[in-house]
Amino acid sequence: MENAVKRIGVLTSGGDAPGMNACIRAVVRSALGRGIECVGIRRGWSGLINGDIMPMDSASVSRIINRGGTMLYTARSDEFRTEAGQQRAVNTCKLLGLDGVVAIGGDGTFRGAQELSKRGIAVVGIPGTIDEDIVCTDYTIGFDTAANTAVECIDRLRDTMQSHERCSVVEVMGRHAGYLALYVAMAVGATAVLVPEVPYDFEHQVVEKIRRARLGGKTNFMIVVAEGAASGIAVGDEIRRELGLDPRVTILGHIQRGGSPTAHDRVMATRMGVEAVRVLAEGRSSRVICYRDGRIIDMDIDEGLRMQKTLDPEELAVMETMTGV
Amino acid sequence: MENAVKRIGVLTSGGDAPGMNACIRAVVRSALGRGIECVGIRRGWSGLINGDIMPMDSASVSRIINRGGTMLYTARSDEFRTEAGQQRAVNTCKLLGLDGVVAIGGDGTFRGAQELSKRGIAVVGIPGTIDEDIVCTDYTIGFDTAANTAVECIDRLRDTMQSHERCSVVEVMGRHAGYLALYVAMAVGATAVLVPEVPYDFEHQVVEKIRRARLGGKTNFMIVVAEGAASGIAVGDEIRRELGLDPRVTILGHIQRGGSPTAHDRVMATRMGVEAVRVLAEGRSSRVICYRDGRIIDMDIDEGLRMQKTLDPEELAVMETMTGV
Amino acid sequence: MENAVKRIGVLTSGGDAPGMNACIRAVVRSALGRGIECVGIRRGWSGLINGDIMPMDSASVSRIINRGGTMLYTARSDEFRTEAGQQRAVNTCKLLGLDGVVAIGGDGTFRGAQELSKRGIAVVGIPGTIDEDIVCTDYTIGFDTAANTAVECIDRLRDTMQSHERCSVVEVMGRHAGYLALYVAMAVGATAVLVPEVPYDFEHQVVEKIRRARLGGKTNFMIVVAEGAASGIAVGDEIRRELGLDPRVTILGHIQRGGSPTAHDRVMATRMGVEAVRVLAEGRSSRVICYRDGRIIDMDIDEGLRMQKTLDPEELAVMETMTGV
Amino acid sequence: MENAVKRIGVLTSGGDAPGMNACIRAVVRSALGRGIECVGIRRGWSGLINGDIMPMDSASVSRIINRGGTMLYTARSDEFRTEAGQQRAVNTCKLLGLDGVVAIGGDGTFRGAQELSKRGIAVVGIPGTIDEDIVCTDYTIGFDTAANTAVECIDRLRDTMQSHERCSVVEVMGRHAGYLALYVAMAVGATAVLVPEVPYDFEHQVVEKIRRARLGGKTNFMIVVAEGAASGIAVGDEIRRELGLDPRVTILGHIQRGGSPTAHDRVMATRMGVEAVRVLAEGRSSRVICYRDGRIIDMDIDEGLRMQKTLDPEELAVMETMTGV
Structure with missing residues (x-):
């Protein structure tokens, strides 16, 4: 049965994330x-629509395990949201004789995979996005690198804060999910953290935390803000107005997207990539590779x-215990 | 019932590991x-024997979350292996009125905790050792930092190998456990990896891998060796003799022990530290904090x-798939 | 004659810079x-006014050579700009019996040193500021670390730019001096760089550079902006409006101020600190330590x-040659 | 006159060094x-002998400014030391119509350049070697990156030393020149440093330094050894035997050769590369690009x-002042 699968494609879609190259x-x-042939599809679904492909052999993926970004490029495609676009993608698969496609990306990528699966193409998704906003998996490729980048930047800010006795507000990525912000805040020993999942309450989440910290003897305050919870600049202004402090605001932005992937991202990317091929080789489709309960599994998309x-809630409680003290 | 616990001690024992400070x-x-008082015990079990203590308040652990090493120092203690030594440690606990002790370290530390528990002192162990050689937990504090340090060093070696078309042998830590070596090998895309769990077979594990890689077009070969599997220098000599290559041997040694802990190590250390106190506060003893199936739990020592x-075996299989190709 | 100097003070003033601790x-x-006693003065000139001091022995500066920030804190002092403030600072020197003061900081710090010298206190300045805006020296402590931090951040941005085919605008520090921006731009191979020393001309400095790069086959454009030349956000808006690109704007801000100092900053800080003490010990005053023509010298403030x-102009010409091509 | 130069070659030779790619x-x-055409010659002089070339356009050097190693590979060539080899190299130059060659490397590379110049080929050398052992220049490309790599590794060792109260011996590169060792020792605050330029005297250079440090209150001792001064392992053994300490020996080896070049190495490499082409374009030959007295100049080979x-001697004196205290 495995023999049925002779040729597959691989693509990256949505925002890029460190580790995507290791996964490819x-x-x-x-x-x-x-014994399965592999074709690289460039620029995500858009590349599948337009037949923007490159042959992949073993040498073509040499020396990329440690590179940030994605060698296959990535793009968002409006056309792929239309029926016509999806049909063109299916046609490309047929033309190329692809028995399956591995799609690395986020929620949007998986919705695309879902559509393509409905049209008869075997697709397996791999979660790759730095803000870990995919609900079905405990890990998404790129998260660990992004977290470490943010932590290193905030460690630098702490050095200079401590020299000046200051307040700092750092906005990290996370439009819909606050896990990255929470994780980073825990890792740097932040005074307070704002996440999109908890309604913004300046008095309770910021003022009280800073006060408790000041009363406890601290003279430096680090506030971590997920971009989806509030604007870092707005939080800084409010602190200035309400508390008379003069906070420095830093917006990490796309710095978090790049850089050589960490060991963890490389290993997870490698294991998930191997698993995705196994699933396709076993003749299954419409699956997404997940990390759950400490194991790599596959699940229906x-x-x-x-x-x-x-x-x-447990991590939130730990954070509550450890901040502002 | 929680009120019973009024004062606890914390110590680090065995080899130090990045993240121990975050855990303290x-x-x-x-x-x-x-509302529990906390006393720092310096130099591990030896400090408990000799009453080498320091008071700990909230400020005493400021600005250490990002520091390698352990502010409480660590040492190995022969005396603690004797009955007399253990009795003196118990006496110190009684003198100081310690209702419990949190001991951060490896297997040896846990055996010490076991002994002390038998003598009526409530002890909770936290796994902290870079080579992840503790059987009951899927994670030990320091592993992620050590892995990233090794990966960064090997990435540097690859740069210069690629300029010269060479073979490199890198010895990483791991006297009894090869997981660190395996993980690092996967993260750098090594040609071959030697671990203590698999009997050393030069022909099969090294020669065949290098040959397959060379036949596949590669001109650089990276061999990762866990110190418990073989000596890096011996492997280098054998490659020189048998294959006519001129390998460079690097022994990473204690470099892997130090450095600012990664985000992952800080978060795990924080969560495990909080959990250990919770277990003691609930009046339990002789427990070790573990990470299993993606969750932090506690288990009987x-x-x-x-x-x-x-x-x-699955990771070994992935490694087998991904190396030498 | 050297014996005249029995006790000196050391302070850091103005913005902090990596390497200040190594210099202290x-x-x-x-x-x-x-055989000279040394007193630490905290919070710069303000600490000298208020007698905010700490005794310094050899152990007090252990383990700080690799730390960012300044263990003596720093602050800006309005009071020190007044005659009354300067007189109070002189009084503190007399009270403490300071035969000299080493002041580490920027232009403003040196002006303070100048005032104090006029009032009979022996002062030697050491240039410490990340943006190398001190005219009399070719090097200021902290510059190398700040440059490397900016370069590492921009390398990360390049990874993700290359995945998406994009334009990036990065604002780096440098209110009055563009050397840091120019240096960083050269180190990352930027498409264009804007510095305060050259009047802002969007058409010539940005549009033409991006066009030349695009015509030369590039699809990624990195624009480095010194904060004193233009606002990164404004430049981004103009690019969006005039060229139809969608640039990502990153403002590095105070991240550049922190971090463990580079080898170069540690060595320069050490050599300059040793030299400042030599100058004071030789009974000289009102000097500033400079790096000129590859040598550490001292000069009249x-x-x-x-x-x-x-x-x-030569570096500008090199930059002109190397960008936008 | 400049028009005479129509086509040049560029090669890297000897050991590779970070920044060579930025220079290419x-x-x-x-x-x-x-308007000068450029040809890449692979594997150093050996490539010139064998005509191992690749065409170079602007795109061929995209995205390499931040890469360690050398994209042109490097090799040592015995054949080039013979008259026949040199003649074959000259023939390649004539066949390809090369009006000049830029050779990036160390002392040996410059001797090759000298020979080739004598045979009528215009050659300009650029100093690229991590151990700064080229006498005529104050800087060689790669030194700064190698120093920072060593410093980062030693900072890690210090973390773990401080946890255990230990002695560490680190062997760094430098067969004939101790400048790298001296520089690194100053940057990490080493207890002692051994360089090839100073005859090895264990009692005076190691024992006395460790004793002074111990008497001054230190419990950790870091000994930096240039490979040309003594074997790190031998020094460790002697410390064990004579002082009863149990030193850990680390040999950094080729880790120092790799890694993304620092800002300083990229800027120096860029400026030196531009200068070398200027010298060739001006019709000069048999020159080496040097950094002297803070300026980039050219000098007769x-x-x-x-x-x-x-x-x-001044740096040695500073080191003497700053170590062992």
């Missing part, structure tokens, strides 16, 4: 190891997209 | 948050020490 | 080596502050 | 900017190779 490498090499994630 | 900080601050770990 | 360490230890620096 | 990029792009460098 794993898909290509484990496919070759199974529809089921995965239906799930609802909330912030782990 | 979490123990101190979460204890204080529960005896049970934990009885467990046997082998390398995850 | 060198001042303290080389003074002690000459008045003379130093009178000098005018312009951007090295 | 600068040579290629500034040549193109002057014969004169450069005749110079004798000794360690700056």
Whole structure:
């Protein structure tokens, strides 16, 4: 049965994330190891629509395991949201004789995979996005690198804050999910953290935390803000107005997207890439590779997209214990 | 019932690991948050024997979350292996009125905790060791930092290897456990990896891998060796003799022990520290904090020490797929 | 004659810079080596006014050579600009019996040193500021670390730009001096750089550079802006309006101020600190330590502050050659 | 007159050094900017002998400014030391119509350049070697990156030393020149440093330094050894035998050769590359680009190779002041 699968494609879609290259490498090499040919599709779904492809052999993915970004480029495609666009993508798959596609990206990528699956193309999704906003998996490729980048930047800010006795507001990525902000805040010992999942309450979430910290002897205050919770600049202004402090605001922005992937991102990307090929080789489709309960598994895409994630209340409680003290 | 616990001690023992400071900080601050006093015990079990202590308040653990090493120092103690030594440690606990002790370290530390528990002192262990050689937990504090340090060093070696078309042998830590070596090898895309869990077979594990890589077009070969599997220098000599290559041997040694902890190590250290205090506050003893199936739990120390770990065969298989190709 | 100097003070003033701690360490230890006592003055000139001091022995500067920020804190002081404030500072020197003061900081710090010198206190300045805006020296402590921090951040942006085919605008520090921006731009291979020394001409400095790059086959454009030349956000808006690109704007801000100092900053800080103590020990005053023509020398503060620096035309020409191509 | 130069070659030879790629990029792009064609010669002099070339356009050096190693590979060539080899290299130059060659490397590379110049080929050398062992220049490309790599590794060792109260011996590169070791020792605040320029005297250089440090209250001792001064392992053994300490020995080896070049190395490489092309374009030959007295200049190769460098006595004195205290 495995023999049915002769040729697959691999693409990256949505925002890029460190580790995507390591994942592409794993898909290509484990496919070759199974005797399956692999085609690279450039610029995500848009590349599948337009037949923007490149042949992939083992050497083509040499020396990329440690590179940020994605060698296959990525793009968002409006056309792929239309029926016509999806049909053109299906046609490309047929023309190329692709028995399956591995799509690395976020929620939007998985919705695309879902559509393509409905039209008869075997697709397996791999979660790759720095803000870990995919509900069905406990890990998304790129998160660890983004967290470490943010932590290193904030460590630098702390050095200079401590020299001057100051307040700092740092806006990190996370439009819909606050896990990255929460994680980073815990790792830097932040005074307070604002996440989109908790309604913004300046008095309770910021003022009280800063006060408790000041009363406890601290003279430096680090406020971490997920971009989806509030604007870092607005929070800074409010602190200036309400507390008479003069906070410095830093917006990390796309710095968090780049950089050589951490060991964790490379290993997860490799393991997920190998797993995705195994699923396709076993003749399954419409699956998404997930990390759950410490294991890499695969799950039905529809089921995965239906799930609802909330912030782990236990981690929120730990954060509550550890901040502002 | 929680009120019973009024004062606890915290110590680090065995080899130090990045994240130990973050863990000490979490123990101190979460204890204080529960109204429990906290005493720092310096130089591990030896400090408990000799009453080498320091008072800990919230400020005493300021600005250490990002520091490598351990502010409480660590040492190995022969005396603590004797009955007399253990009795003196118990006496110190009684003198200081310690209702419990949090001991951060490796297997040896847990055996010490076991002994002390038998003598009536409530002890909770937290796994802190860079080579992840503790059988009952899927994570030990310091592993992620050590892995990233090794990966960064090997990335540097790859730069210069690629300029010269060479072979490199890198010896990483891991006397009894090869997980660190395996993980690092996967993260750098090594040609071959030697671990203590698999009997050393030069022909099969090294020669064949290098040959397959060379036949596949590669001209650079990276061999990762866990110190417990073989000596890096010996492997280098054998490659020189048998294959006519001129490998460079690098021994990373204690570089892997130091450095500012990664985000992951800080977060795990914080969460495990909070959990250990919770277990003590709930009046339990002889427990070890573990990370299993993606969750932080606590387990009986005896049970934990009885467990046997082998390398995850699935990860070995992934490694087999991904190396030498 | 050297014996005249028995006790000196050391302070850091103005914005902090990586390497200040290494410099404090060198001042303290080389003074002690000459049998001169050393007093730390906290929070810059303001600390000298208020007698905010700490005793310094050899151990007090242990383990700080690799730390960002300044252990003596720094602050800006309005009071020190008044005659009354300066007189109070002189009084503190007399009370403490300080035979000299080493002041580490920027232009403003040197003006303070000048005033104090006029009132009979021996003062030697050491240039410490990340944006290298001090005219009389070719190097200021902190510059190298700030440059490397900016370069690492921009390298990360390049990863993600290359995945998406984009334009990036990065604002770096440099209110009055563009050398940091120019240096960073050269190190990252920027498409264009805007510095305060050259009047802002969007058409010539940005549009033409981007066009030349695009015609030369590039699809990614990195624009580096010194904060004193233009606002990064304004430049981004203009690019959007005039060229139809959608640039990402990043403002590095105070991230550039922190971090463990580079080897270069530690060595320069050490050598300059040793030199400042030598100058004071030789009974000289009103001097500033400079790096000129590859050598560490000392110069009269008045003379130093009178000098005018312009951007090295040769470096500008190299930049012109290397950008936008 | 400049028009005479129509086509040049560029090669890297000897050990690779971070920044070589940035230098190749600068040579290629500034040549193109002057209307001069540029050919890449692979594997150093050996590639010139064998005609191992690649065409270079502007795009061929895109995205390499931040890469360690050398895209042109490097090798040592015994054949080039023979008259026949040199003649074959000259023939390649004639066949390809090369009006000049830029050779990036160390002393050996410059001797090659000298020979080739004698045979009528215009050659300009650029100093690229991590151990700064070229006598005529104050800077060699790669030194700053190697120093920072060593410093980062030693900072990690210090973390773990401080947890355990230990002695560490670190062997750094430098077969004939101790400047890298001296510089690194100053940057990490080493207890002692051994350089090839000073005859090895264990009692005076190591024992006395450790004793002074211990008497001054230190419990950690960091000994930096240049590979040309002594074997790190031998020094460790002697410390064990004579002082009863149990030192950890680390040999950094080729880790120092790799890694993304620092800002300083990229800027120096760029400026030196531009200068080399200018010299060739002006019709000069047999020159080496040097950094002297804070300026980039060019010098006659014969004169450069005749110079004798000794360690700056002032830096040695500073080191003497700052270590062991």
